[in-house]
Each structure stands twice: as structure tokens, then as C-alpha cells.
Amino acid sequence: xxxxxxxVHGRILFIDLSSGKTWIERFDLRTLATWMGSRGIQAKLxxxxxxxxxxxxxxxxxxxxxSGTLTGTPMPSAGRTTITFKSPATGRYFKTSVGGDIGLxxxxxxxxxxxxxxxxxxxxxxxxxxxxxxxxxxKDLWGLDVREAFAKLRNRFGFDIDALLIGPAGEKLxxxxxxxASIYNVAARGGGGAVFGSKKLKxxxxxxxxxxxxxxxxDRFLELALHVVHRITTxxxxxxxxxxxxxxxxxxxxxxxxxxxxxxxxxxxxxAYLNSGEHYxxxxxxxxxxxxxxxxxxCHRHSKSKTDRYGYIDTVGPEYETSxxxxxxxxxxxxxxxxxxxxxxNIYGLDTISLGAVIAWxxxxxxxxxxxxxxxxxxxxxxxxxxxxVLKLIxxxxxxxxxxxxxxxxxxxxxxxxxxxxxKWALVCRGLEHSRVETRIARAYALAFALNPRGPDxxxxxxxxxFGFSEGARKLIERITGRADVVGVGKSEExxxxxxxxxxxxxxxxxxxxxxxxxxxxxxxxxFLMSEIFRAATGINLSPEEVLRVGERIVTLERMIQVREGxxxxxxxxxxxxxxxxxxxxxGQTYTLTKExxxxxxxxxFRLRNWDIKTGIPxxxxxxxxxxxxxxxxxxxxxxx
Amino acid sequence: xxxxxxxxxxxxxxxxxxxxxxxxxxFVHFKKSSINLARIRIFKDKSxxxxxxxxxxxxxxxxCVNACPNNALVMDEKTGMPKVIVDKCKGxxxxxxxxxxxxxxxxxxxxxxPYPLICDLCGGDPMCLKVCWSRALSIVEMxxxxxPERLKIAxxxxxxxxxxRGVK
Numbered sequence: 055x056x057x058x059x060x061x062v063h064g065r066i067l068f069i070d071l072s073s074g075k076t077w078i079e080r081f082d083l084r085t086l087a088t089w090m091g092s093r094g095i096q097a098k099l100x101x102x103x104x105x106x107x108x109x110x111x112x113x114x115x116x117x118x119x120x121s122g123t124l125t126g127t128p129m130p131s132a133g134r135t136t137i138t139f140k141s142p143a144t145g146r147y148f149k150t151s152v153g154g155d156i157g158l159x160x161x162x163x164x165x166x167x168x169x170x171x172x173x174x175x176x177x178x179x180x181x182x183x184x185x186x187x188x189x190x191x192x193k194d195l196w197g198l199d200v201r202e203a204f205a206k207l208r209n210r211f212g213f214d215i216d217a218l219l220i221g222p223a224g225e226k227l228x229x230x231x232x233x234x235a236s237i238y239n240v241a242a243r244g245g246g247g248a249v250f251g252s253k254k255l256k257x258x259x260x261x262x263x264x265x266x267x268x269x270x271x272x273d274r275f276l277e278l279a280l281h282v283v284h285r286i287t288t289x290x291x292x293x294x295x296x297x298x299x300x301x302x303x304x305x306x307x308x309x310x311x312x313x314x315x316x317x318x319x320x321x322x323x324x325x326a327y328l329n330s331g332e333h334y335x336x337x338x339x340x341x342x343x344x345x346x347x348x349x350x351x352x353c354h355r356h357s358k359s360k361t362d363r364y365g366y367i368d369t370v371g372p373e374y375e376t377s378x379x380x381x382x383x384x385x386x387x388x389x390x391x392x393x394x395x396x397x398x399x400n401i402y403g404l405d406t407i408s409l410g411a412v413i414a415w416x417x418x419x420x421x422x423x424x425x426x427x428x429x430x431x432x433x434x435x436x437x438x439x440x441x442x443x444v445l446k447l448i449x450x451x452x453x454x455x456x457x458x459x460x461x462x463x464x465x466x467x468x469x470x471x472x473x474x475x476x477x478k479w480a481l482v483c484r485g486l487e488h489s490r491v492e493t494r495i496a497r498a499y500a501l502a503f504a505l506n507p508r509g510p511d512x513x514x515x516x517x518x519x520x521f522g523f524s525e526g527a528r529k530l531i532e533r534i535t536g537r538a539d540v541v542g543v544g545k546s547e548e549x550x551x552x553x554x555x556x557x558x559x560x561x562x563x564x565x566x567x568x569x570x571x572x573x574x575x576x577x578x579x580x581x582f583l584m585s586e587i588f589r590a591a592t593g594i595n596l597s598p599e600e601v602l603r604v605g606e607r608i609v610t611l612e613r614m615i616q617v618r619e620g621x622x623x624x625x626x627x628x629x630x631x632x633x634x635x636x637x638x639x640x641x642g643q644t645y646t647l648t649k650e651x652x653x654x655x656x657x658x659x660f661r662l663r664n665w666d667i668k669t670g671i672p673x674x675x676x677x678x679x680x681x682x683x684x685x686x687x688x689x690x691x692x693x694x695x
Numbered sequence: 696x697x698x699x700x701x702x703x704x705x706x707x708x709x710x711x712x713x714x715x716x717x718x719x720x721x722f723v724h725f726k727k728s729s730i731n732l733a734r735i736r737i738f739k740d741k742s743x744x745x746x747x748x749x750x751x752x753x754x755x756x757x758x759c760v761n762a763c764p765n766n767a768l769v770m771d772e773k774t775g776m777p778k779v780i781v782d783k784c785k786g787x788x789x790x791x792x793x794x795x796x797x798x799x800x801x802x803x804x805x806x807x808x809p810y811p812l813i814c815d816l817c818g819g820d821p822m823c824l825k826v827c828w829s830r831a832l833s834i835v836e837m838x839x840x841x842x843p844e845r846l847k848i849a850x851x852x853x854x855x856x857x858x859x860r861g862v863k
Contacts, residue, residue, distance in 0.1 A: 127728050128719040130826065155739075158714060162730060201742055213738070213860065236741050264806045266721070266729030276722065283826050296828070343829065344744050345713030350828040352711035356744035370744055 059083055060270040061123050061591040062091070066099075067165045069180055069187065071253055072113055072172030076187045081166075087594045088681065090601075091565030092120030092167060093149055094608040096138040099169065100147060101611065101685070106619045110142040110245075111227065111252035113173040119160065119218065119258065120168075122567010124591055125347070126161030126267035128279045130286060131578075132567040133157050133347030135235070141244040142252075143229045143408075143464050144485035144509055147615040150246060151513060151564055152218075153346030153354070154239030156260065159216045163263035173253040177225075181211065183261030195256045197222060199401035200234045207259055219257035220247040221403025223452040227251050229464040230408035230487070234400065238354070238370035239346060242405040243486065243511060245464075270593030278587050285578035286351060290524040292576035295353045296343070298331030300374040305330050306523050310543050311639035312492040315382040316438060317414035318481055318631055321492045322640040328389065329381035331355075331374070339389055344370055349569060351576070357393055364394035364445075372396040372406075375512075378490040379410025384417065385438040395444060402452035407511075411480075411487035412461050413447050415469065418479045424472060431456050483629045484509045493628060494637045494647040496520055496543045498552045501655045504626045505553065507612050515556045518575040526577030544643075546651060550658035558605030565608065606663075607680045610672050613665070614685040617692050623670030626656055669693055702753040702775055703735075703814060703821055703834055704845055707852050710831035712739050712746035716823035720814075723822045731804040734814040735823055735832075740859050747856045748831055751776060751800040751814040752849045755841050759792035759801060759813070768792060774816040775837050786810050798853050 059082070066079045081095060089095045096118040108114045117139045124132035135157035141148035160168060163184050170180070174189065177196035181188045195203045200221045207217055216236055224231035224247025231247025232240045250257070269275045286292050294302045307313040308326035315323045327333050334340045334357065345352035359367035372380075372392055380386065380395045399406045419425045420436045429435050432450075434442045450458025460468050465487050469480035481488040486509025493500035493510070502515035519527040522541035531541045534555045535548040556574055562584065563573045572578045579587070581598040589595055596604065613621075627633070628647070636646045660667045664676040671693050674686045717733035725732050735750040753775050760768045760777055767783035770776070777792075786809040793801040793811060802812040814821075816834075824832050839845060 126718070128715060128722045128826070130715055133714075155714065158730070205742060213740075216741075238741070238744075262731065264729075264731055264804065266725075266727040266732060266807065268727055272722065272726045276719075279719070280825060283828070287828055342708065342744060343711045344746075345711035345715075345829075347713065348715050348718065349713050350711075350715055350826065352713060352829060354711075368743065 059086065060268055060593055061127060062086060062166045063161070063164055063265070065165050066167040066169055067182070067187065068169045068171070069189070070172040071170065071174045071178070071189060071255060074189055083594070086123070086592060087596070088604070089565060089608065090562050090588065090604045091123035091567065092136040093138070093561055093564040094604065094611075096120050096136060096149065096167065097147075097608055097611050097615065100138055101615055104140055108140055110140040110145065110249060113171065113253065115140045115249055115252070116169055116171040117246065117249055118167055118169050119156070121157035121160040121166055123565060124587070125157040125567040127269055127275065127591060129275075129348065129587065129591070130279065130282050131349040131351055131569045131572045133349060134564060134567045134569050135160070136564050137233060137241045137246055139244070139246055139249050141485070142227070142248045143245040146507065146619045146621065147612060148244040148508055149612070150241040150243050152233065152235045152239050152241035153349070153569065154236035155216045155347040156218055156235040156239070157567060158347035159260040159263060161267055162265050163260055164265035168258065170253070170255070170258070174255060177254050177256055179207070179256050180258045181261070182258065184263055184265070192256050196225060200237055200403055201401050203256060204237050207257075211259060211261065214262035215259055217257050217259045219403075220250045221401055221452070223403045224248055224251040226452070226454045226462065228404065228451060228454065228462040230405040232403045232405050234403055238400055240400065242407065243508060243513070247403045269591045271590045275587075275590040278583070278590055282578060282583070282587075283350065286572065286576070289526055289576050289578050291526060292351055292571065292578060295571060295576060296351050298335055299340070299353045299355045301329065301331030301334060301372065301377045303374045304377060305332065306521060307491065310495070310521060312496045312521075312543055313378065313382065314490055314492050316385055317383060317418050317479055318488075318492070318637070321495060321637050323382050325387045326382065328387040329377040329392070334389065337389070339393070346569070351569070351571060353571065359390045359393050361390050363390055367393045367397050369393060369397040369400065371400070375490045376406040379407050380413070380444065383410045383414050383490070384444060386441060386444070388441060391441040391444070395448060398445070398448050402448070404448065404452055407489055408464070408487040409448065409451070410490075411482060412451070412465050412468065413444055415465055415476065415480050416447065416461070419472065419476045424476055428457060478630045478634070481629045481631060483627060484625055486511055488629055488632070492637060493632050494645045495639065497546045497647070497655070498549045498556075500628060500632070500647055500652065501549045501659060502553045502556065504628050504652060504656065505659065507616050510628055513570065515553060515560055516570050516574045517552055517556045519577070520552060524577070530577060544645060546655060549655050550662050553659060554662050555602070557609045558602045561605040561608035562601055565604070603680075607682065610663075610676065610680055611682055611685065613672055614677070614682065614688060617671050618688045623656070623668065626670055628652065666693060702837065702840060703750055703816055703832060704752050704849060705748045705750065705832050705852065706830060707848055709829045710737060710746040710748050711829045712737055715826045716748070716832065719822050719826050723817060725808070729807065732807055732812065734802065734812045736802060738856055745855075745859065747852055749799050749856065752798055752845075753777075753840060754797065754846070754849070758795045758797060762791045762795040764789065764791060771815070774819050775840065776816050777813055778815065779810055779813060781810050784810050798849060799856065
């Protein structure tokens with residue numbers, strides 16, 4: 055019988071900004087065995103501590119920042135941090151994930167999770183170094199962009215710090231303001247930056263720390279770590295990611311007509327290459343690779359502009375989503391412009407996916423005769439391909455100036471305010487702007503996006519294997535579904551099975567701190583290997599089936615949290631354009647994804663999950679089976695509703 | 696025998712700052728994983744995405760060995776790296792070796808370990824090399840120890856580090 059915790063410290067640091075009190079709460083072996091790590095433990099804490107009527111921008115909202123179970127060990131690509139909070143964009147439970155070194159720093163300071171509640175009276179920061187936890191006034195940082203603020207903090211606390219910071223957009227409560235770790239690693243979605251802003255919290259600064267991590271079986275663990283290194287460095291998908299970054303996806307998506315162009319009116323583009331990772335490298339924009347904590351893949355880019363048309367830019371990125379959202383989506387090919395957009399979004403603290411959807415909607419609305427006055431306000435025409443218009447809109451949104459104030463509320467509110475008709479080309483659903491993949495054609499993505507507690511977004515259920523771009527991807531889909539003929543896009547068969555496996559896998563991936571690229575977009579670690587790694591790390595014995603069962607438990611609890619917050623099957627849908635307008639592929643085929651087709655996939659999904667088909671609420675017997683008895687009352691009440 | 700007679704050096708510009716070498720270094724020496732127990736350190740300037748590995752390059756002058764007042768540092772014949780004789784070492788009370796090291800490659804973390812942390816090439820088969828995919832680290836033959844090219848790389852690296860940190 056195990057007597058102690060390995061891999062984690064079992065320590066949650068609570069900070070109440072209102073009272074200034076800080077305290078430690080502990081979690082035990084049973085908690086770790088039930089949830090495997092951050093994402094699961096935080097969902098349970100959220101269930102216990104954040105009531106369904108909490109206003110996301112009130113002091114009652116709690117932000118949980120949790121390092122992965124394997125973070126701090128020598129396991130490659132296991133340095134991801136999960137951040138959980140109630141989202142001001144969606145009004146519901148939201149979890150987001152970030153790379154960089156912040157998770158490693160949390161572990162090295164002797165904590166697993168940091169929970170922040172309450173709010174400060176004046177702009178402040180939290181400074182943590184081992185047991186020293188301090189809330190400090192930081193008026194001088196308020197108003198500074200992320201890079202400036204980080205530079206000041208580094209001068210004050212030394213080179214070894216890391217920080218989770220907000221930019222001016224977060225301070226102004228922009229609904230898609232980000233939390234930036236290590237300056238450029240961004241927990242982008244859901245408006246976590248606005249939650250910090252509402253607490254008058256500029257950031258959390260973490261020192262070098264002097265703690266360490268031990269594992270249950272060091273010899274076996276080292277063997278497994280070296281094995282994962284081998285798996286990563288021989289995986290076709292991950293080799294491409296290491297060479298060309300996440301934007302290496304552009305060309306594959308273009309080829310399969312799943313690359314959303316011009317606000318989802320086109321699915322491929324003759325200029326796609328100019329938005330691709332291959333181009334950034336081959337044309338010399340990329341000057342280096344940047345690794346998140348523990349990650350040898352190092353898909354992050356260090357890039358520089360080639361001209362000074364938009365000033366000399368020395369920055370990180372752009373990732374695939376940004377390349378498309380602010381590139382092809384707006385018909386922009388100029389990489390220097392893209393670097394400038396990306397850099398502005400980074401230092402203001404704005405989510406580039408939401409930004410791209412908002413600006414594309416502005417351009418299309420203007421094209422269709424709305425927003426006539428905007429030309430005067432911007433002093434340039436808001437039309438496709440106009441770099442100047444994009445620059446001005448980013449600025450106005452971050453500062454909530456003029457029409458930027460309306461756009462800062464998010465696309466769902468903005469389109470209703472301007473004219474309900476414009477909501478037809480607002481690529482938003484459940485308060486979150488749609489990620490950059492054509493869901494009318496990539497159908498596992500469609501189903502996953504409809505169900506995702508975040509909104510229509512990829513970083514919760516990355517079903518990248520659906521494309522079948524690599525051998526690993528094709529094998530995985532065949533293993534999950536038992537069929538080789540369902541690999542590829544444009545197919546609706548077996549999508550429920552694909553989504554269920556990916557949801558469960560993604561949940562434990564994040565709980566352990568692994569990057570999703572290792573498990574569900576690249577294919578180095580599967581549930582079999584994960585089971586062994588978890589045993590060597592913690593001493594806890596979970597079979598591969600039990601590993602996925604933990605994933606199911608997390609996914610089901612997250613669903614129940616949202617049920618308690620009012621979610622029903624009616625919410626399991628996609629933006630209007632996706633469900634009502636056809637899309638043409640590069641070889642002339644026309645695809646529609648009707649409500650009926652989506653419903654059919656949803657029915658199949660609920661049947662597989664043993665959730666109630668009519669309401670989408672997990673059945674009481676399923677909740678009992680997963681040990682989620684504490685949620686049964688809510689389920690019964692909601693089914694009767 | 697494998698690896699013997701080689702020294703660790705690094706290639707400028709290819710480190711991606713992932714810290715995995717530090718964690719695995721600490722892990723194999725202490726069965727504890729910590730960036731503070733590593734014998735190699737990655738210095739980061741996050742705002743400029745600059746990453747500089749700091750590690751003993753077994754420089755020819757052996758300044759640390761010469762400076763040790765307690766004869767606690769000797770050159771390991773097998774690896775060509777300085778080796779700490781812990782029975783003789785005064786640890787944090789002294790720290791002369793760290794003071795004189797021209798490459799900022801002697802580390803102290805008194806709260807976790809009382810003696811200087813210096814790369815020992817894992818006895819000749821360094822583990823950090825096995826986890827570094829960016830090939831920022833490599834080993835060279837003992838005969839190349841005084842190779843001017845190698846020392847030029849190391850010197851350029853350390854002066855860049857000192858420039859960013861604003862130290863002499």
C-alpha cells in the first residue's frame with residue numbers, strides 16, 4: 055500500500071485577494087487516483103466552490119492555475135498548465151491550457167495548484183516564492199502591455215521569475231482578453247484576462263523556487279521518459295510540427311478543403327502557402343524554435359519581420375490559428391502584417407481566434423451594407439485585405455475606443471446590437487468565436503465543437519487524427535472505430551466514437567500536463583503508455599481502460615457543472631453559417647451540415663456516453679458508475695426541468 | 696568504452712529553452728527532479744527568445760581546480776571534468792570555484808545540496824544529450840579540448856550571457 059504522494063506535492067495554494075489571506079489545502083492519494091491531476095481536480099474544486107449564479111466578473115469567481123501531474127519530472131512535453139474559471143465570454147465553466155514555464159515554476163515552488171479568489175481594491179500583483187506569498191500594489195504596472203510589464207517585473211524580482219500576466223485588454227475587461235505566461239505563451243480563450251482584470255490583478259509572479267519532484271519508481275520512469283523521447287522524435291506528425299510549427303497544418307487543411315477563408319465562405323485558398331509554417335521558415339521569418347517547459351518538440355517560433363513597414367518586429371509565433379484567423383480569414387497574405395497583428399494581440403492580451411472572427415464579421419457586415427459609419431471612424435475602409443483597418447480595429451478593441459467598445463463585448467453581443475441579420479455571418483456560438491477549421495467538412499470537429507463546454511473550439515477535443523495526415527493518425531482512427539474507411543474528412547460515420555475517445559484522452563492528457571500534440575495531434579503517447587507512465591510516476595495502478603475512465607469522469611463532471619449552469623441539449627449546436635450555408639471544396643463538391651445531420655451524430659454520442667438523449671444530461675446510473683454521486687441531485691432536477 | 700574522453704559543449708543558437716536537460720540531469724544524479732539541482736542551466740531572456748546553456752566546458756586553465764583552497768577539486772582522468780571531493784569541500788562557506796569560473800558553470804543551491812554542482816558528464820555518457828532534440832548539446836573528443844573553434848563558441852556564448860545580465 056502506498057504511503058505517500060509522488061510526482062505531486064498535494065498542495066493547493068489559496069489566495070483571497072479581498073481579505074489578503076492565504077492558506078494551503080491538501081489533496082490526497084485518493085484524489086490523485088480519481089482525477090489524475092490538474093484539470094480533473096480543478097473541475098471538482100469548481101463544482102464545490104463556484105456556485106452556478108456566480109457573476110464571472112465578480113470577486114466570487116475563482117481562477118485555478120494548476121500544473122500537470124508530470125510537470126517538473128523529466129518526462130518530455132509534459133509542462134502544460136490548466137487554468138479553470140467561470141468565463142465572462144460564455145457565462146459558464148471554462149478550462150484553458152497554457153504552455154511556457156509557469157507550470158514548472160509552480161511545481162518548483164512546492165505547489166500543484168494556485169487558486170485565486172476575491173478582488174483587490176487597487177491594481178496589484180501576487181508574488182510567490184516558496185512559502186512566501188505576497189499581494190503587492192502594482193499601480194505602476196497598470197496600463198502597461200505584457201512585454202513592458204514583464205520587463206519591469208524582471209528588473210524588480212530578477213531574471214529567474216516567470217509570470218502570468220494580463221495586458222491592457224484584460225484591464226479593460228475585453229471578453230476575449232488573455233492570460234499570458236512567460237510573455238508569449240497564452241491561455242487565450244474564454245476571457246481569463248478579463249477575470250484577472252475584474253479582480254484588479256495584473257498578474258501572478260512566481261520566483262525560482264527551491265522545491266523538487268520525486269517519482270515512485272525512478273528507474274522505470276527514466277526508461278519511460280527516454281522511450282517517449284524516442285516516440286516523439288520518430289513520429290511523422292511531430293517531426294513536421296518541430297520543423298514548421300503548428301502552422302504546418304495550413305497546407306494539409308488547404309488540400310482537404312477545411313481551411314476557412316474569408317469568414318468561412320471558402321474552404322481552400324490559392325495563397326494558403328503564404329499563411330503556412332513552411333513559408334515562414336523557407337522565407338526566413340523564423341529565426342529560432344522556442345520550447346515550452348520540458349518540451350523537446352518546441353513548436354513555438356521565434357520570428358522577425360523582414361521589413362519595417364509595421365516597425366521592426368521581433369516576436370514569437372504566429373501559430374496556425376493566428377495565421378488563419380488574421381491571415382486567410384481576412385484575405386491577408388503579408389507575413390510582416392501578420393507578425394504585427396500577432397505581436398499586438400500578444401502584448402495587448404487579446405485572443406487572436408476571437409479577434410479574427412470579430413474582424414471578419416466587421417468586414418462582411420460592411421460589405422453587405424452595415425456599419426456604414428465605420429469608414430469614417432477608422433479613416434480607412436473596413437474591407438478584405440486592408441491591413442490598416444485590422445491594425446486600427448485591434449487597437450480600438452484593446453482600448454475599448456469607439457466601436458471597439460461594442461466589439462470588445464464579443465461577437466455574440468456585438469452582432470445582436472448591430473442587427474440580428476448580421477448574426478448569420480457571426481462565427482460564434484455559446485459566446486465563443488469558432489476555431490479555424492471547416493466544421494461542415496471535418497465532421498468529428500463539428501460534433502466535438504457542438505459539445506465542447508468551451509464553445510466551438512479545438513483545444514478541448516482535438517480530433518486532428520480525423521484528417522489521416524500521418525500513419526499514426528490513420529492507425530488511431532482505425533483502432534478507435536474498428537474501420538479504416540472512416541478516416542478522412544467529409545464523413546459523418548463513427549464520429550461519436552472518435553469524439554468520445556478524444557474527449558476522454560484529452561482530459562487525462564491535460565491532467566498529467568502532457569501537450570495534446572503528443573497524444574491527439576501527434577501520436578507519441580497513447581493510453582497504454584500513459585498507464586505505465588502514471589504508475590511509475592505516482593505508484594498508482596490504473597489500467598489503460600481505467601485511464602480513459604478517469605477521462606470520462608472528468609468530461610462527465612464538466613458536463614454536469616454546465617448542466618447546473620443551465621446547459622441543455624439545445625446548446626449543443628454550431629454557428630448559423632455552419633448549419634445553414636453550403637460550402638464548396640476545391641474539387642467542386644458541395645457540403646452542407648444540416649441540423650438533422652448534427653442531431654444524428656449527437657444522438658449517437660449521447661447513446662455511447664449513456665447520457666439522456668433528449669436533454670443531453672448524464673443519466674443518474676452513469677453518474678453513479680463514475681463515482682459522481684454528488685451530482686445526481688442536480689441531474690434529476692435538471693431532467694425534470 | 697563509450698563516451699569516455701569527451702567533453703560537453705554546446706552549439707550557439709539551437710537551444711530552445713525547454714529545460715528538459717536540467718530536469719533529467721537532476722533526476723539521474725539525485726533521483727529528484729529540480730531545475731535547481733541541475734549541473735547544466737538554461738538561461739532565458741524570454742522577451743527576446745534567447746536561450747543560453749550554461750555548463751562546464753572543461754576549459755584548459757582549470758581555474759576552479761587551481762582556486763580551491765581545500766584541494767577539494769581534482770580533474771577526473773576519465774571524463775576530463777573537475778570532480779568535487781565532498782569530504783574536503785567547505786561548500787557554501789567557500790564558493791571560490793563558483794567565483795572564478797569564467798563560464799558561470801558552477802552552481803550552488805544550499806537549501807537542497809551543500810556542495811557545488813558541476814557537470815560530471817554522467818561519468819562519460821551524458822544523459823542530457825539523450826533528451827536534447829535541438830542538438831544544442833554535443834560532445835567532442837578529449838583531443839579537441841583546446842580547439843580554438845570550440846572555445847570561441849563557449850566564449851561568445853558566455854559574453855552574450857553576461858551582456859544580457861549586465862554582469863562583468
